Amino acid sequence: MFRVSNRTGLAHGKTPDEVEAQLMRITPLKYLHGAHHWLILHGRYTCLARKPECPRCGIADLCTYSPKTRAIAPAKTSAASGAKSKKR
Numbered sequence: 001m002f003r004v005s006n007r008t009g010l011a012h013g014k015t016p017d018e019v020e021a022q023l024m025r026i027t028p029l030k031y032l033h034g035a036h037h038w039l040i041l042h043g044r045y046t047c048l049a050r051k052p053e054c055p056r057c058g059i060a061d062l063c064t065y066s067p068k069t070r071a072i073a074p075a076k077t078s079a080a081s082g083a084k085s086k087k088r
Ligand code: SF4
Pocket: 007, 008, 046, 047, 048, 052, 053, 054, 057, 058, 059, 060, 061, 063, 064, 065, 068, 069
């Protein structure tokens, strides 16, 4: 929750306690239980620590993380690029 909250801009803080306090302030009571799980699951399956999967992220339009990752472009094959293969 600390990483995802800081990354997305949902709550900023230098410690998990600071982030938690902000989240508690801004999260409506009826979503509190769900929000806890959603943030954990989002960090586990989409907003991964080392390489967040921004191209398939459902909240990418809301997230303030500026170095968003991009989809990996398909590798060019020699046939697709029109290059002739060299035989030796
Ligand atoms: S857009 Fe990227 S950095 Fe932002 S929440 Fe989604 S996966 Fe994480």
